[in-house]
Amino acid sequence: MTTIKDIARRANVSDATVSRVINNSPNVKPQTREKVNKAIEELNYYPNSLARGMRSKKTHSIGLLLADITNPFYAETAKTIIERAGNHGYSIILCTTNNDISEQQKYIDVLLQRKVDGFIFASVHWKDPSLSAVIEAGLPYVLYNRKTSAYKRSNYVVLDNELGAYLAVEHLYKLGHRRIALIRGPHTFSTGKERSNGYLKALKEFGLSHDEKLIVQGKYSGKESYDSAMKLFNSNKPPTAIFASNDLMALRAYDAALFCGLSVPRDVALVGFDDIEIASHRAIGLTTVSQNRNLMAEIALDTLRKIIENESPQEPAQVVLKPMLTVRETCGSQMKKI
């Protein structure tokens, strides 16, 4: 391993000067800089991040905690974050929690040991004690997509989920649907809760009765939503439309509908949430609540970077983005006459 000392010896300067060159310190004679760079080149030297971090208390690494990287929503936002971080000299340590708080806790501990400069969470629960370790350590963090009740002064960037859900149901209502079901996401997450709220709000506003039979459970990934949709279709008064709390769930419902021999949208209309890539495929054509994912991820990263680099304990950045409805084929323009 060639170290800063080797360079120093070769260039006939002190370690400190080499360090100055590496760090682009202004006060170094151009001639010296050149000498040092030459030695660096010749010996194929690159600095040791561990030693740097050890001394300077900055590792230029960020912990990113996601529920599930196979959910396209997270994959796409992670991509944005990783690339943007890389462009600014930060590396991303990626951890996936499977929505398990104790997993998250475990990863937070690991990342604290690794001395990350900050955290980005897209994995928090509404009740989530695990952030306390981060806060005690005094490390900056930003939440995206999901908020938590545990720390009101968190930095976050989220969507107006209630509005999104409202728009979805409104659309269905205007198409003539009156029996609109909800496959709700887990209420242990702000997204699940808020989207359910938006659904209920719309029902009330349009004078539709709140029928508990039309509300079924789902998880954001996995097969549960499929079974829940089946339950809806097999009930004695099935819905004419379904709003699902995310696209993955909507796709499961779609799958279940096809299994039941139902046609979408003729027999049942479908709206999802997230606008993942596949939603726009012509074989799917999922109507969905869309959000500017890139923007969300960008804001999350930039906010964190600003906090890390300024160290200024300003007011928490709390951004709420507005969703819009992207209309495709799964709702049709007419509802089936019953």
Added chain:
Amino acid sequence: MTTIKDIARRANVSDATVSRVINNSPNVKPQTREKVNKAIEELNYYPNSLARGMRSKKTHSIGLLLADITNPFYAETAKTIIERAGNHGYSIILCTTNNDISEQQKYIDVLLQRKVDGFIFASVHWKDPSLSAVIEAGLPYVLYNRKTSAYKRSNYVVLDNELGAYLAVEHLYKLGHRRIALIRGPHTFSTGKERSNGYLKALKEFGLSHDEKLIVQGKYSGKESYDSAMKLFNSNKPPTAIFASNDLMALRAYDAALFCGLSVPRDVALVGFDDIEIASHRAIGLTTVSQNRNLMAEIALDTLRKIIENESPQEPAQVVLKPMLTVRETCGSQMKKI
């Protein structure tokens, strides 16, 4: 920050003893161990990974380089790797290269500075000089999915892509198809090349003429495959079946077919490669070459871990897994009579 010294003082032992406790060294009196653990508990101490890595030359971190995390194939394998690594005390630093060699080179440099214990690559090109830095540094690495010609003695775990493609074309042939097109992946990757080879081999074997007009270009992600499929459909002798080099490309072709008013599989049959999650959705039903992704990712990680932990420079581990064809709806069981 509470350090090992604080613990030592509190427990009335030396730093070395604390270190021994932390590292589960055998030679420490149970009573002492308890004393130390108590102090650790009380002061809420956790060791500093940077300092550890600095001294012990092991960071328990692994660099994972992928082309594109939004491709479900990579997302799913990454998930497996991240989780499995976490279970063994390793953290994953994730980098995405967008199939750009210079990006890859850049990330390799960063990861070398960060003193990762090893690399996992699913991003290598067939001609790929960027690994040389890893090899010079003497760090272990494992390739998965793609091989490279640059280093014959690399550890890798890949699929028998040629066989996979052959199976796909064979299936189409047996269904009666004689004009079978290929949307080929970039030949700058082993996967693209090998899958094309399998296609050609099958053509030859079944006595089908090799028609260059039936072979079009695609990239593994992005819209290019859509345009290429359009070209096929708009030609004066369109194919009755298409084999695409991965599922994402097959989905693009599917989309293009629908845009052209073609029915799948009545007007055109479709086979993909990878068997990503959405392929099994009933609205899609993509026939595809499937592989045991979990297995591939598991082997990749376990192989790397073994090398890291044994340090033994054995024979390179070179694993080739066998694919199988998963038949769904996009081929039908009959071809259209022309």
Added chain:
DNA sequence: AGACAAAATGTAAACGTTTACATAATACTA
């Protein structure tokens, strides 16, 4: 040319561990 300010460089400590080696405590043997 001399005095002073500014710029460039050097020195050495510090960051928080692990580890080779030395030493002390304990257990075992005859």
Added chain:
DNA sequence: TAGTATTATGTAAACGTTTACATTTTGTCT
């Protein structure tokens, strides 16, 4: 019980940087 082997603990150096401070060099002004 003395002598020895074994186990437990301590000491101090080392890992490769950065940085506060000290020192030297260079430049500016009269």
